[in-house]
Amino acid sequence: MQLLRRSALSGMVSPWRQVAARARAGWKRTTMTERRQTPRLRSLLGARACYNQRRATLDCVVRNISEGGALIVVTETVLLPADFELEIAQRQRSYHAHVRWRTGTKLGVSFEPTDIAEITDAAGADVAMRLRMAERDNARMKSRIEQLTESG
Structure with a gap:
């Protein structure tokens, strides 16, 4: 029993060990290419997503923003429509937003x-x-x- 546990554990390699092994082997870390037209600014702005002809709203937080889009975080995994209006009260501005990607509670949107x-x-x-x-x-x-x- 003890022998099986060791062999099962020794077969597992942690991600940190994999990174260290790749670094020793001379692998270079590749960076993602930036595709945004304008740079995003880190922020912490309260916002509201309005949809269904403004009959439904969802509070969210804007984590970064630019002229062309934003990263918003919602409290729970909610199915927002592909297009909605994003109101940011602190900026006294409203944007027509289009969802580009979703990951759990984070959404990347572009402004139309x-x-x-x-x-x-x-x-x-x-x-x-x-x-x-x-x-x-x-x-x-x-x-x-x-x-x-x-x-x-």
Whole structure:
């Protein structure tokens, strides 16, 4: 019994011993090539993933961020849709995010460009409505000024 245990344990090689053996043999460690367009900045920002037409939300943490994407961490393994909106309150900004990869609770997302025409959040719709009202009021005032200058 004792002999079997030793042979079973001696057959196992730890990963650290494998790395040391490769280093002695002259193996060089290969590095991953950086494919990002812009460098990522380490961060610790609270964020919220919004999906299902903003009816469902999930709190998360942004661990690094760039102009083109971010690494977000969620509390548990949750099935987020491939596309969602990422709101970062500390930056007062919202991004249209697309999931590029997932590993457990970590997700790598890229930010999709948004057109000004597709304003979807309530604040943007409010601003558009106020702009239309201001333009309408401006047209009324101009017509009133013309009436007053013609009669005077």
